[in-house]
Amino acid sequence: MTSGNLRLTVLFSLSALAAAFKIVGGIVYGSKSLLVDALTSIANLVALAATITYFMRSLRPPDEDHHYGHRRLTYGGTILTLMSYSFVAGIAVTELMSPKPYSVSINAPILAVLGFATYSVVITLSRRWGKAFLPYSVFTVSELIESGVVIASSVAGALYSYIIDYAGAWVLAAYIFYELASITCDVIKIVGDTAPPQSTVQEITRTLRDLGLEPVRMRLRMVDDATLHGDVVIRVPPGTRVDEVNDLIAEAERVIKERFNADVTIALEAASRGGREGKEA
Numbered sequence: 293m294t295s296g297n298l299r300l301t302v303l304f305s306l307s308a309l310a311a312a313f314k315i316v317g318g319i320v321y322g323s324k325s326l327l328v329d330a331l332t333s334i335a336n337l338v339a340l341a342a343t344i345t346y347f348m349r350s351l352r353p354p355d356e357d358h359h360y361g362h363r364r365l366t367y368g369g370t371i372l373t374l375m376s377y378s379f380v381a382g383i384a385v386t387e388l389m390s391p392k393p394y395s396v397s398i399n400a401p402i403l404a405v406l407g408f409a410t411y412s413v414v415i416t417l418s419r420r421w422g423k424a425f426l427p428y429s430v431f432t433v434s435e436l437i438e439s440g441v442v443i444a445s446s447v448a449g450a451l452y453s454y455i456i457d458y459a460g461a462w463v464l465a466a467y468i469f470y471e472l473a474s475i476t477c478d479v480i481k482i483v484g485d486t487a488p489p490q491s492t493v494q495e496i497t498r499t500l501r502d503l504g505l506e507p508v509r510m511r512l513r514m515v516d517d518a519t520l521h522g523d524v525v526i527r528v529p530p531g532t533r534v535d536e537v538n539d540l541i542a543e544a545e546r547v548i549k550e551r552f553n554a555d556v557t558i559a560l561e562a563a564s565r566g567g568r569e570g571k572e573a
């Protein structure tokens with residue numbers, strides 16, 4: 293086992309332990325807010341496994357069945373995240389639809405605190421272990437915020453009225469739907485072939501002009517948050533030699549790849565090619 297795998301196993305086991313605390317607190321000690329929180333912890337574990345699996349796959353180089361590379365496989369993790377959170381959101385709503393009075397044991401907030409403490413360790417470790425685990429810690433911070441809501445509402449639920457715990461449960465359920473909506477928007481943006489921000493288009497245009505190439509048509513789309521793909525048709529000053537044009541195009545493709553992580557194919561405008569292919573463009 294590599295140290296990366298070992299660390300991942302430690303983080304996973306601790307996250308599963310935190311989820312277990314919440315499940316016991318929700319089922320045995322009667323707190324509905326803790327139960328909803330437990331459901332999100334389970335969804336979080338599934339989402340994390342899916343995110344890491346598909347992230348690893350997305351790093352593979354292009355091959356026979358993925359000519360453009362595997363970048364978009366990252367969204368396999370995102371889609372499975374949506375599925376797992378949607379599933380638990382359905383369970384949570386069903387659980388909360390019948391507001392019969394119930395009682396919350398004071399043990400429920402104690403288990404909520406244990407869950408909170410365990411997640412804090414997960415976040416501290418994943419930050420200390422460096423960049424590769426950063427997405428993991430970001431992911432888990434929302435678990436901490438949820439734990440905070442649950443601790444407050446289950447304590448009040450145990451000491452005063454179950455209604456406070458019940459309200460806390462609805463707050464968490466609403467938060468799941470908020471997360472679902474925001475992740476869905478992200479996915480739609482990418483599968484919708486959205487162009488990069490106008491400022492990026494302008495910078496790429498400027499980069500081409502600096503090299504003496506005038507873009508007459510540019511098509512760009514986001515492959516993921518940090519990767520672009522597209523094609524550009526350029527015009528060159530009359531009289532530019534073909535070998536010069538070829539060098540400039542190769543240079544432009546390289547620079548654009550380097551600066552903007554854009555996989556762009558550059559072609560010469562048909563009119564510029566004229567009938568002098570042998571000597572001039």
Ligand SMILES: [Zn+2]
Nearest residue numbers: 355356357358
């Ligand atoms: Zn492949």
